[in-house]
Amino acid sequence: MTKILLIEDDSSLGATLRDRLQKEGYEVVWTRTVKASKEAVDKSEFDLYLFDVGLPDGDGFELAQALPKKPFIFLTAQGDAESRLKGYDLGAEEYIPKPFHLREVLLRIRHVLDNHMPVPGLEIGEIKVNFDSFEFYRDGAKEPIAVKDLLLLKLLVTKSPNAVTRDEALGCIRGDDKFPSNRTVDNAILRLRSALGDAGPRIESVRGVGYRWRKD
Amino acid sequence: MTKILLIEDDSSLGATLRDRLQKEGYEVVWTRTVKASKEAVDKSEFDLYLFDVGLPDGDGFELAQALPKKPFIFLTAQGDAESRLKGYDLGAEEYIPKPFHLREVLLRIRHVLDNHMPVPGLEIGEIKVNFDSFEFYRDGAKEPIAVKDLLLLKLLVTKSPNAVTRDEALGCIRGDDKFPSNRTVDNAILRLRSALGDAGPRIESVRGVGYRWRKD
DNA sequence: TCTCATCTGACAAAGCTGTGACAAACGAGA
DNA sequence: TCTCGTTTGTCACAGCTTTGTCAGATGAGA
Numbered sequence: 290m291t292k293i294l295l296i297e298d299d300s301s302l303g304a305t306l307r308d309r310l311q312k313e314g315y316e317v318v319w320t321r322t323v324k325a326s327k328e329a330v331d332k333s334e335f336d337l338y339l340f341d342v343g344l345p346d347g348d349g350f351e352l353a354q355a356l357p358k359k360p361f362i363f364l365t366a367q368g369d370a371e372s373r374l375k376g377y378d379l380g381a382e383e384y385i386p387k388p389f390h391l392r393e394v395l396l397r398i399r400h401v402l403d404n405h406m407p408v409p410g411l412e413i414g415e416i417k418v419n420f421d422s423f424e425f426y427r428d429g430a431k432e433p434i435a436v437k438d439l440l441l442l443k444l445l446v447t448k449s450p451n452a453v454t455r456d457e458a459l460g461c462i463r464g465d466d467k468f469p470s471n472r473t474v475d476n477a478i479l480r481l482r483s484a485l486g487d488a489g490p491r492i493e494s495v496r497g498v499g500y501r502w503r504k505d
Numbered sequence: 506m507t508k509i510l511l512i513e514d515d516s517s518l519g520a521t522l523r524d525r526l527q528k529e530g531y532e533v534v535w536t537r538t539v540k541a542s543k544e545a546v547d548k549s550e551f552d553l554y555l556f557d558v559g560l561p562d563g564d565g566f567e568l569a570q571a572l573p574k575k576p577f578i579f580l581t582a583q584g585d586a587e588s589r590l591k592g593y594d595l596g597a598e599e600y601i602p603k604p605f606h607l608r609e610v611l612l613r614i615r616h617v618l619d620n621h622m623p624v625p626g627l628e629i630g631e632i633k634v635n636f637d638s639f640e641f642y643r644d645g646a647k648e649p650i651a652v653k654d655l656l657l658l659k660l661l662v663t664k665s666p667n668a669v670t671r672d673e674a675l676g677c678i679r680g681d682d683k684f685p686s687n688r689t690v691d692n693a694i695l696r697l698r699s700a701l702g703d704a705g706p707r708i709e710s711v712r713g714v715g716y717r718w719r720k721d
Numbered sequence: 722t723c724t725c726a727t728c729t730g731a732c733a734a735a736g737c738t739g740t741g742a743c744a745a746a747c748g749a750g751a
Numbered sequence: 752t753c754t755c756g757t758t759t760g761t762c763a764c765a766g767c768t769t770t771g772t773c774a775g776a777t778g779a780g781a
Contacts, residue, residue: 370609373605377613378612390589450635451637452639462727472729472770473729476772478771479773496651496652496769498652501638501639651737686740688759691760691761692739693738694759695762712746712748713757
């Protein structure tokens, strides 16, 4: 489930946002201080941060840099051009000045998530892949797989529907410094296809270019 | 080149934006009215619209719905929550309230383009081509095609309405170092025409010169 | 030394491209 | 309009390049 860290010190606004977000199906953790937010990110990983800039024990701009890199949205009373620019400079995806409609926030969140959702893992028929834990399951049974092969699979899936060139694939598997033979990539693809079983043909070769993951 | 349609009736602001955008390497067409904007999109295709909401002969919200669907950014003095929401509802990618820094606009433009450009494909009537995934669709059905043939199609379309000489075509398909027979180009054209089906005749031969893509 | 992952080379299979032959279309001159 | 030389359309197929597959070599750690 998509997990949002909501950082807002105003009780009324915070509660409203939290409730609404939960109603939309997001998992929400609500913190009110810089300190609490840092603790929260230690405990679990989030997909998106929703920030108030002005916090009792520090400001959101600094906090944004301290947290693990995830897309974040600023939510703030300081709607002037300088603040917005500062927010975007820090990498904010959106900067929503108060007052705002809840609906606007939801739209923006969906927009950001659409563009930034990390690859949460694959689930194709009897195959399950977790790119974070590097585990590969078929019919519920864990199968051994090389980490590098998994990285290649991840690259293919994230780039999909675009093709991944052989060079990219090679760079993903090896460091960019080595130049092993062409068979190296083929072998990785071969192992992946075989590991994927029925879903193997989803890795399509693009002659003269590389490979492409076909979604269904 | 990335093409931006700038719609802004304020002369001073419009000129500033246009100059700055051009300096950044974008191709800019600047219009001041709803009418002129509609004419502009008839003449050529844009990658992004940059809108003032308040225009002398209509409002940007309506115009946004009338233009061919492309990502667009609203640029407006009406920075209140209702207007923003309306803008986003219409599908605006960004809503930048005045006053703003030029740099902020540039950042947002780049942001939007980064997220929306990854399909630098062609869409010509019933034909769809994606040059990142190297896929070719006719009437929604995927058809196999050689990458080199795709490159030639791209060349033809981008050069249109100008003709592409046989030599250019050859250089596009092969490396410039080889000099195969004339039939090579013919074959590529043949395959393309056949792949294009009904749209095949859009590749016109220009006797003694080469070929030309005819837009409709 | 053993183990494991990775790389390499050999060969097979698949797919693309160039070639030549011939037909059709075109354009210039007669 | 007709003729003829040239250019382009079309086709089949041979040859070549790329990719699939595999087995054995290599090399770094345990």
